[in-house]
Amino acid sequence: MGLSAAFHVRIATCTHNPAIEMLVQSFPGPMLMSLREAQVAAPLMGHKGTEEHRELAETIQRRDLDTATTVMRAHLGRTAERVSSVETSPTD
Known part of the structure; x- marks a missing residue:
């Protein structure tokens, strides 16, 4: 998880914005x-995220x-x- 967050921070830094x-x-x-939450909700999606990061x-x-x-x-749409489906899911 930490590497994914670091990747996003690094990409933001590279924008020079x-x-x-x-x-x-x-x-x-x-x-x-x-x-x-993603790791719990869709554990296999981590591989997809890693592929998207690489690409x-x-x-x-x-x-x-x-x-x-x-x-x-x-990547952001997924x-x-x-996140949207978690927010709109009914609570027990």
């Missing part, structure tokens, strides 16, 4: 909590903005769907 860096660095607690790093290295954008949108 102070607002993005500050935003990502401002919520390490919620990010780690989300990663823990994103490779597209950035190639300076392939279009593919990097597609990979990141899919996370948003998971």
